[in-house]
Amino acid sequence: MIKKKLAILGIVGVPANYGGFETLVDNLLDLLPKFFDVTVFCESRSYPEKVESYKGAKLIYINKKANGVQSIIYDSVSLLKSYKSQDYILLLGVSGAVMLPFLRPFTSAKIVTHIDGLEWKRDKWGWFAKKFLKFSEGLAVRYSHGVIADNKHIQNYITKEYQKPSFLIAYGADHVSPVEPDAYKKKFSFLGSPYIFTVCRIEPENNVEMQLMAFKECEIGMPYVVVGNWNANDYGMNLYHKYSKVQNIILYNPIYEMEELNVLRSNCFFYLHGHSAGGTNPSLVEAMYLGLPVIAYGVNYNRETTFGRALYFDSFKELKSLLFQIRELDREEMIGDLSKLAKKNYSWRAITKKYVKMFQSL
Numbered sequence: 001m002i003k004k005k006l007a008i009l010g011i012v013g014v015p016a017n018y019g020g021f022e023t024l025v026d027n028l029l030d031l032l033p034k035f036f037d038v039t040v041f042c043e044s045r046s047y048p049e050k051v052e053s054y055k056g057a058k059l060i061y062i063n064k065k066a067n068g069v070q071s072i073i074y075d076s077v078s079l080l081k082s083y084k085s086q087d088y089i090l091l092l093g094v095s096g097a098v099m100l101p102f103l104r105p106f107t108s109a110k111i112v113t114h115i116d117g118l119e120w121k122r123d124k125w126g127w128f129a130k131k132f133l134k135f136s137e138g139l140a141v142r143y144s145h146g147v148i149a150d151n152k153h154i155q156n157y158i159t160k161e162y163q164k165p166s167f168l169i170a171y172g173a174d175h176v177s178p179v180e181p182d183a184y185k186k187k188f189s190f191l192g193s194p195y196i197f198t199v200c201r202i203e204p205e206n207n208v209e210m211q212l213m214a215f216k217e218c219e220i221g222m223p224y225v226v227v228g229n230w231n232a233n234d235y236g237m238n239l240y241h242k243y244s245k246v247q248n249i250i251l252y253n254p255i256y257e258m259e260e261l262n263v264l265r266s267n268c269f270f271y272l273h274g275h276s277a278g279g280t281n282p283s284l285v286e287a288m289y290l291g292l293p294v295i296a297y298g299v300n301y302n303r304e305t306t307f308g309r310a311l312y313f314d315s316f317k318e319l320k321s322l323l324f325q326i327r328e329l330d331r332e333e334m335i336g337d338l339s340k341l342a343k344k345n346y347s348w349r350a351i352t353k354k355y356v357k358m359f360q361s362l
Contacts, residue, residue: 006036006359007082007109010075010092012066013042014054017256019201020171020282021092021116027172029055031352036088036359041078069129071095083107088359091144092116094136100143110362112167113140114148115158116279138162145362151279153300167358170280170305172348173289178266179259188264190250194222196326197268199261199283200275202228202236207274207297210316212243218323222269225250227261266290270326273302273310280305288342293331295322309337 008025016022025040032038033056040057043066044050050061060081064074075096082089083103091097091113100111115137141147141158147166149155158166181191196215200206208228215224230240230253244251255261265271271287273296284305287294296302298312311329313319322329 003035003037004087004359005039005085006032006088006090007039007041007078007086008057008090008092009041009078009082010066010071010096010114011040011042012046013059013061014040014057017046021114023175023282024171025092026055027175027348028352028355029057030348032355033057035356039082039086041081043074072098075099079103083109088112088362090114090355091140094133094140097136097140097143100139104143110145110359111143112146112148112358112362113144114150115140115154116150146358148358149279151301151304153304154279167354169351169354169358170346171282171285172351173282173285173342173346174348176258176262176265176286176290178290179263181263181267184260184263190223190225191263191267194269195250196222196224196270196272197227197264198225198272198274199227199255199265200273202230202232202239204235205275205277207276209239210319211272211274212239212246212249214316214319214323215249216243216246218320219248220323220326222326223248223250224272225252225264225268227252227255227264229254262290265292268292270295270329270331273297275299275302277301285342285346288338289346291335291339293329293334294338295319306338307341309334309341 011021011025014022014026016026038057039060041060041062044061044063051059053059062074062077064070064077066074072095076099079096079099086109089109089111091111093116141162141164147158148169149158149166150170152168155166155168158164185191202208230236230251240251243249271292271294273284273294275281276297276299279301294306294310296306296310296312298314311322313322
């Protein structure tokens with residue numbers, strides 16, 4: 001039987017070395033090529049070696065930037081290269097949605113857009129960018145054959161805002177596994193004792209500054225370790241300059257070696273998650289799967305992802321209060337609850353089957 005063609009657009013590329021959508025695609029490719037003839041569009045400059053295929057998917061390179069303002073052009077070019085030749089198009093993010101009203105009458109492809117949380121609400125965008133992203137979101141919902149929400153809260157928003165049904169599909173997390181600390185104690189001397197850990201992009205809506213400030217003011221006898229892209233913008237560089245010399249704070253640039261990142265995550269005393277925008281966040285799901293106790297910013301998305309079983313803070317004051325009682329908190333019950341929930345709800349095999357079923361339903 002001839003497989004139907006599926007193009008995946010809107011990411012930096014695979015193998016994944018950037019963010020959540022890239023990790024999503026990398027893991028979907030373990031199964032998707034069994035069902036579809038898959039093509040993935042990648043950012044040319046991020047993959048100088050330009051391999052032609054990966055995990056059974058064909059790779060096409062676009063000579064534009066996949067993020068920031070240029071993502072509109074990047075996604076638009078990807079759409080123009082795929083709308084005539086594909087049976088299905090999976091658009092990750094809404095940047096390229098401005099092309100959909102023009103292409104929709106001329107394509108037989110079924111277009112599905114993953115709206116990636118409420119991107120227009122993120123603090124990092126200025127007034128014009130927020131208006132544009134909200135406009136793009138509306139176009140994506142209206143002109144796609146299907147819309148994916150990765151979180152019940154996002155799905156409710158789509159129903160209320162656009163009176164349109166959507167597919168609820170979260171992220172998987174079973175690509176992560178705990179790592180024993182012994183081999184890494186020389187490199188990371190803090191591994192032998194309790195520490196708090198965060199991995200995230202250094203952006204205002206991830207509340208990194210609030211968390212760093214809390215640790216600067218709270219002497220709790222354990223360090224705060226943060227892995228992030230400090231050099232990506234002025235905001236990150238300023239934070240790094242301000243906090244990298246604080247005694248109980250340890251800051252690292254991005255770590256792409258999965259085992260190294262997993263050793264830091266899986267041995268922490270608590271995982272601290274400050275994201276305040278978006279839907280189901282991959283790093284939070286991964287923390288749950290690793291069996292970590294979690295302290296999360298108390299927005300609906302995070303409560304939904306953790307099924308209300310983590311600890312939550314809604315302000316600087318509440319975070320400091322939790323830190324001061326950190327050694328008395330019930331970690332064991334939380335570890336058991338979150339780990340069980342992650343294994344039940346966030347396996348890649350189950351997630352991929354939902355994607356296959358969704359495409360076939362169209």
